[in-house]
Amino acid sequence: MIFEVLILGNSSATPVYKRYPTAQLINHNQQLFLVDCGEGTQHRLVQHGIKTNKIQHIFISHLHGDHYFGLAGLLSSMNLAGRERPLTVYGPKGLKEILDMHFLYAQSTIKYPLRFIETDPEKPALLLDTKEIKVQSFPLKHRIPCTGFRFDEKEKKPNLIKEKIEELQIPVGQLAEIKNGGDYIDTAGRIFTHEELTHPTPKLRSYAFCSDTRADDSYIPFIKNVSLLYHEATFLDELKDRAEITLHTTALEAGEVAAAAQAGKLLIGHYSSRYKEFEPFLEEARSVFTNTELTVEGSSYSI
Ligand SMILES: [Zn+2]
Ligand SMILES: [Zn+2]
Structure with a gap:
């Protein structure tokens, strides 16, 4: 089952030639989620052939x-394209008001069902819970209210091993119980365990x-044991003072966070526009967390 993140932009603050501000598209089993939406995101979606619907x-x-x-811009274009499908936007207090103002003065009405859910910058919250995935927000330490997001796959019931079920002639009425974790005892009193009768379920990502x-x-508990962590790394450690003042992170510190959270893998991005070379970011983060990769705009990373 596909679970990947496409980096649409990983730049910060002011524009840089051929680079885009933060946005990423998460694909979980063909369900698409957009995380952050910096300027130009809709152009990036077009370039990648993503249907915003x-x-x-x-x-x-x-x-x-x-x-x-x-x-x-993205919400307006969805309107122009005749979108009918509902859309939910999760974001900080004030976001709905800002967007309503845009549409008010443009005298345009969003015709598709558009719902806003306010995130809480003080404590973690469950935002979305579907059959396959759940999404939570958690507080970060920035100059204005800011949250991170965590996507977790949900446990699925294992598939039965068809051949075994047929061989043992297990009655249909007992199959649900076996799927739910139960064992099977045949008429002769022999026990067949749940593990013997089902395929192992894939590891949750x-x-x-x-x-x-x-x-x-403060936010380590919310990212504990995550398979893939994308952490901002705006500066190199030589500008740690700057990171402290602006409430950002250095590449070295991003590596330390990944190590403390025991993440499977670390991606770094949101590089300050003052940098032209990113190899030093990688070296710095890898000095404390080996399994680190730089985000490259336009690249997908499997989770
Ligand atoms: Zn930023
Ligand atoms: Zn910021």
């Missing part, structure tokens, strides 16, 4: 422009995005 949930970490200035934040212990 397939996106039903958009998550916005905070109200700095490099994370949401593309949203009004998870993805967490730590948007703009000062590296901090």
